[in-house]
Amino acid sequence: MKDILEKLKSNGYKLTQPREKVLELLSHNHKALSAQDIHSFIKDVDKASVYRTLNLLEELGIVNIENFNNEKLYCLSADPHHHIICKKCGFSEEVPCTYEHYNFSNFSNVQHQMTLTGVCNKCNK
Amino acid sequence: MKDILEKLKSNGYKLTQPREKVLELLSHNHKALSAQDIHSFIKDVDKASVYRTLNLLEELGIVNIENFNNEKLYCLSADPHHHIICKKCGFSEEVPCTYEHYNFSNFSNVQHQMTLTGVCNKCNK
DNA sequence: ACACAATTGCGAATGGTTTGCAATAGCAAA
DNA sequence: TTTGCTATTGCAAACCATTCGCAATTGTGT
Numbered sequence: 016m017k018d019i020l021e022k023l024k025s026n027g028y029k030l031t032q033p034r035e036k037v038l039e040l041l042s043h044n045h046k047a048l049s050a051q052d053i054h055s056f057i058k059d060v061d062k063a064s065v066y067r068t069l070n071l072l073e074e075l076g077i078v079n080i081e082n083f084n085n086e087k088l089y090c091l092s093a094d095p096h097h098h099i100i101c102k103k104c105g106f107s108e109e110v111p112c113t114y115e116h117y118n119f120s121n122f123s124n125v126q127h128q129m130t131l132t133g134v135c136n137k138c139n140k
Numbered sequence: 141m142k143d144i145l146e147k148l149k150s151n152g153y154k155l156t157q158p159r160e161k162v163l164e165l166l167s168h169n170h171k172a173l174s175a176q177d178i179h180s181f182i183k184d185v186d187k188a189s190v191y192r193t194l195n196l197l198e199e200l201g202i203v204n205i206e207n208f209n210n211e212k213l214y215c216l217s218a219d220p221h222h223h224i225i226c227k228k229c230g231f232s233e234e235v236p237c238t239y240e241h242y243n244f245s246n247f248s249n250v251q252h253q254m255t256l257t258g259v260c261n262k263c264n265k
Numbered sequence: 266a267c268a269c270a271a272t273t274g275c276g277a278a279t280g281g282t283t284t285g286c287a288a289t290a291g292c293a294a295a
Numbered sequence: 296t297t298t299g300c301t302a303t304t305g306c307a308a309a310c311c312a313t314t315c316g317c318a319a320t321t322g323t324g325t
Contacts (some may be wrong), residue, residue, distance in 0.1 A: 029271060029322050051312075061274045066313060082207035082255065085282095086312085099247055108246060121233060122224055122258035129254045130207065133247035154291050154302060176281075186305045191282060210313095211281090 016042055019077055019091075026075060033064040037072070038091075046107045047081050047088035047098050082130050101135035141167055144202055144216075151200060158189040162197070163216075171232045172206050172213035172223050207255050226260035 019038055020030055028034075036057045041048070050069055054062045069089055072078040079092040083100055090098070100107045110131060119125050144163055145155055153159075161182045166173070175194055179187045194214055197203040204217040208225055215223075225232045235256060244250050 027271095031272065031322070033273070049312095062312090063275080063314075064273055067272085082210060082253075085207065085210060085212050087210055099244060099250065101247065102249075110244070119224060119235070119258060121261050122226065123261070123264055124227075125224065125256060125258040127254055127256045128207075129252055131250060131252045133244060133250040136246050136248070139248055152302095156291070156303065158304070174281095187281095188283075188306080189304055192303080 022075060022077065028071065033060045034068050034071075036060055037065060037068045038077075041078065041089065041091050044090075045109070047083075047090040049086050049088055053089070079128075081128060083132070097129045097131055099131040099133055101138055102132050103134055103138040106135045106137070147200060147202065153196065158185045159193050159196075161185055162190060162193045163202075166203065166214065166216050169215075170234070172208075172215040174211050174213055178214070204253075206253060208257070222254045222256055224256040224258055226263055227257050228259055228263040231260045231262070 016038070020035070023030060023034065037053060037060070040053060040056055048056075050062070050065050053069070054060065054065045057065075069078065073080060073089075076092060078089045081088045081090070081098060083098075088098070096112050097110045098107045099110050112129075141163065145160070148155060148159065162178060162185070165178060165181055173181075175187070175190050178194070179185065179190045182190075194203065198205060198214070201217060203214045206213045206215070206223055208223075213223070221237050222235045223232045224235050237254075
């Protein structure tokens, strides 16, 4: 957390309340959240600011994005992992990243992003 | 192609011109296309119909979706594969799916979807 | 405490996707 | 082949997430 704030500062960005609140929320939350989720948790931060903050955090590599149903979900980028989300109830769980590097002869700077969905045991009954 | 049309029919759906045109385009095209790409290729099919068709094809498992920059890209689901897309010029290439099954103890019916991006050699100069 | 630039909040604009509905087209049965 | 029923289409309007422009505010270094 402190190191993240430092990272912002060292890149010339200010430590503002909206940024701290978004980071605070993400660090206390174990599942990936959409911009709207985040805004609904901290309503005193304007949604435009939430979006701007998330875009900035992504550029700096502080958050990772996962796509679920064409919705961007954000989470702090700690250990590389993915989330598996239950299609019925939305329950989610972290899954370690088992991605293995393929030999991308024609590409460099390869980044990947994965969406995993399923039906959780609870919903399966 | 014929088998796809059969699949539509056997599920009680009609073989309409919009559906045939969308399938025709997808089968002649080697990269994943967005709904808008598709509509721009076949302008005589209304965009609402393109979206409806794609949603139906997805439900039936006839097309796969890949997310790129929060844009849904569609391609026929043949051999499982992903696309890697150059962030600078949009060039794309197929990559075989090397996804390995993880033991999802709490989930069933797991599906995955991956987005790969990079910079192609051409753009790297 | 001051001053300047970065950042915010607000509201309006944007752009992709969906929806409601009347007109049309596909399909099965006669 | 013609008829009739229903699914499907095209169109326009609605929706909803995200972005933008700009004046007001906040953070930071001096």
